Amino acid sequence: MKPLPLPRRALAACVLAALATLAAPGVQAAPIGNLTSLSAVHGADVAKGDALGWDVRSDTGVQLRISLPQVDVLRIQAGGKGGLTEPGDKAAPIVVGQPAAQVAYQLSEQADHILISTEALSLRIDRKPLRFTLFRKGDATPLWREVQPLSLDDKQGVQVLSSLPGERYFGGGQQNGRFEFKGRQVPVSYSGGWEEGDRPNPAPFLMSSRGWGMLRNTWSDGNYDLRDTQQISLQHAEGRYDAYFFVGKDVRDVVARYTDLTGRARMLPRWALEYGDADCYNDGDNVKKPGSVPKGWTDGPTGKTPDVVETVARKYREHDMPGGWILPNDGYGCGYTNLPETVKGLAGYGFRTGLWTENGVDKIAWEVGQAGSRVQKLDVAWTGKGYQFAMDANKSAYDGILNNSDSRPFLWTVMGWAGIQRYAVAWTGDQSASWDYIRWHIPTLIGSGLSGQAYASGDVDAIFGGSPETYLRDLQWKSFTPVLMGMSGWAAAERKHPWWFEQPYRDINRRYLKLKMRLTPYMYTLVREAEQSGAPLVRGLMWDYPQDPAAYTEAYKYQFLLGRDVLVAPVYRSQAVSGGWRKGIHLPQGTWYDYWDGRQATADAKGRDLDLQVTLDKLPVFVRAGAILPMYPEMLYDGQKPKDQLTLDIYPHGDSEYTLYEDDGNTRQYQGGAYSQQVIRMRQTAGDVRVEIGAVDGQYQGQEARRGYALRMLAGQAPAAVRAGERV
Structure with a gap:
């Protein structure tokens, strides 16, 4: 994405002007008072899809509802004189998970409190004043208790919860440069920038190291003050309160339930794990952007989109360089010409074609269904009009691929909210290349994953500036992440193609991208895990x-x-x-x-x-003893060669097991059961190592009819003997 003529900070200011602002720090809303009544939600409402729950009234006129969408999920809502209201979802809601048909519970009433329990949690409701305390079922120590009653007025809702000194907190969506927040404030808002400390894809989600989490079901900005060792203050700038609480044994359970509620990151096509390339090739060979490309560079003879085929795609293959997809229109006002011809030409070199989108997807039915594009990268100039607008925009692009092809949608976005993971890669935006840029992106990706954003990244060596060494080091570690992309056309110092650099950089870039390709079955199995459980890669x-x-x-x-x-x-x-x-x-x-x-x-x-x-060629990489790493044959793009040999990189240690997942890598047929799994077991006893390769269970289109297996084990000396079945 290339910057608008309007300075980025000015654009951000325009974007932020459209968003709600937080109340001034320290301002307190009115407490909700004492409990006066509790009654079960009407059975007809439950039959219509509402979760099992209870309506609660306070002596200040505040209406509350407590519900149990799942056995381990609690929802608390509160509203003032206007009663309870929903967040105002449009096309893309925050919550997509449906409540369970039945949740077993127990309710007991005491003189000073009411207790609601399931097999996973217990909620104590104190009568005077009305306050909540949440327990993991069977625990004497609460997960949290309200230090003061919930406060609510027409501008903000504030909840103050207890905290233990050793408790740690995660979440907040994509918070650049950070993933753990005890002792800090966590602004839950779009910051208007993309540097360290900024927040491109925030989310109103908080997770504790003690195995509980919270989603505030709102489109309003928030601020989570976690600086105190004994309490935390959670605030959103709206006159309603709506929170889901998740109770599990650890952070895995919390992320699983959070992504079950807001939507999981669906399986990407296998080729989406390959290196992506972007620039504008439809601007008269850079005549409108002097100084933005290296001296002597030309996009091609016509200055039109199809130039990318021979100028860029062919160079990847001439240099024996992996690469899987290209955005040939990435730039403001770029547009495209002869898109079907470009798609066909890029496919001839093994590339899929995507499109950068600055102002909508009104042509996506033709672009996907007829021309054959398969990727959408959404720009902040379009999506930056607010969280709901951004989510709706991503949904429209996602649906455009979904409804006009049999492919799995593959999107990148620079603005999102809770639930964005079900549509797009959470991209960190435009930055300048530096060593600090590499450094702070590492915790950014970890933190994004802890907020359910299983796919997150920044451009390889950023968009501005760069050097052969920063490009190489950034490419090395991002080769061990699921998605990566280089953005050329805005740096006079270099093109962001891995083949563009002189030796030894070009050879080292090739080595890491080829290793990424070989590790595809390991990473693709993690992709499957992310869809099933929300686990980050x-x-x-x-x-x-x-x-x-x-x-x-x-x-x-x-x-x-x-x-x-x-x-x-x-x-x-x-x-x-x-x-x-x-x-x-x-x-x-x-x-x-x-x-x-x-x-x-x-x-x-x-x-x-x-x-x-x-x-220069070594990135520190360590493999756990007991690991089994499946590897495909070396190739430059998915489908270039048959996958008829699987190499198992083994690291024997005791007993271990690995389940390999495979499918056709492109369509959505896996959702109907068209996939396979294969269990591989390994046992080391004394000096012997035994590997059992189980039968392939399942079928899919394009599956290899036969496959050979190779075992690779690092050892100080050659084995005395190798036995395969009865053969030695």
């Missing part, structure tokens, strides 16, 4: 290693895990400044293998910190 320590002393902190915020088994420590300092060292890498408990040379490092319950010497 890019993870912090808390997800799989919650017992690590640093798991819930930002002590090691500049590293991440791809799934459970692969730990990546991005390099965010130059070789000259770092002296060729990546310091402060933290390994959680267990044995870990250096991916490149097989050296082992063992960590105890406290974890282990280490410094690693790195050359």
